[in-house]
Amino acid sequence: MNDATSFGVHRLWKDTFVSSLKPGKKGPKRCIDVAGGTGDIAIRILDSARENYADRETSVEVVDINGQMLKEGFRRFKKTMYHNTPQISFHEANAQALPTDKFMDDTYDLYTIAFGIRNCTSIPAVLKEAHRVLKPGGTFACLEFSRVNNPLLGTLYDQYSFSVIPLLGTILAGDRDSYQYLVESIRKFPPQPEFAQMIREAGFTTGRDIDGGAWSNLWGGIACVHTGVKI
Numbered sequence: 001m002n003d004a005t006s007f008g009v010h011r012l013w014k015d016t017f018v019s020s021l022k023p024g025k026k027g028p029k030r031c032i033d034v035a036g037g038t039g040d041i042a043i044r045i046l047d048s049a050r051e052n053y054a055d056r057e058t059s060v061e062v063v064d065i066n067g068q069m070l071k072e073g074f075r076r077f078k079k080t081m082y083h084n085t086p087q088i089s090f091h092e093a094n095a096q097a098l099p100t101d102k103f104m105d106d107t108y109d110l111y112t113i114a115f116g117i118r119n120c121t122s123i124p125a126v127l128k129e130a131h132r133v134l135k136p137g138g139t140f141a142c143l144e145f146s147r148v149n150n151p152l153l154g155t156l157y158d159q160y161s162f163s164v165i166p167l168l169g170t171i172l173a174g175d176r177d178s179y180q181y182l183v184e185s186i187r188k189f190p191p192q193p194e195f196a197q198m199i200r201e202a203g204f205t206t207g208r209d210i211d212g213g214a215w216s217n218l219w220g221g222i223a224c225v226h227t228g229v230k231i
């Protein structure tokens, strides 16, 4: 369905997201990909580190609240060279309250969350946990649907979102309500400056809002990458 509703564009956004993070550039990284059940981000991190920096030690711990999603990610990784290596592992846990015995303080170099934070009931709780588990100097990176500022693009996007996506949900998945929820949850997610402020309030430093350093819009803000560094 992701492919159908976005015409596969979510894959390009994920490619851009991961390549902007340059995993493996300054040596192997310990990464955690939260709400990452599909494994889409984890595979890109490992491939990017391997292909660009000959790094075969960067590792990703994939965390998701939904065991079925994790099974799907695990199944996909079975077909890859990373299967049964220390580079990948899957864990069932809530992003808002990662078990402290398993996900210890100051552990990771990179925390990623893609199209997941919007689904969590408390964004500040997720950010607080991200800050806790990252090492000082570690990077928080979030890919999420966001706000379109261009009025023309905004109108077209609204029409597509409210008319086409629920219809596609009905036709392809027999589930209009979930796709209506998707569209509405995107509109409720805080706009770029507000989310950047929440990231700072959780203890991260970000670039400046004014020159776009705090975030990077994709497709005019339909999606957006936010990053922060743990101080």
Ligand SMILES: C[S@@+](CC[C@H](N)C(=O)[O-])C[C@H]1O[C@@H](n2cnc3c(N)ncnc32)[C@H](O)[C@@H]1O
Binding pocket: 034, 035, 036, 037, 038, 039, 040, 041, 063, 064, 065, 066, 069, 093, 094, 095, 096, 113, 114, 115, 116, 119, 120, 121
């Ligand atoms: C739209 S999927 C995105 C999956 C993946 N990151 C990607 O981009 O392909 C959203 C994911 O968030 C997970 N999720 C929702 N609430 C969560 C929570 N509180 N903690 C951890 N994962 C959560 C869901 O189970 C689901 O796998």
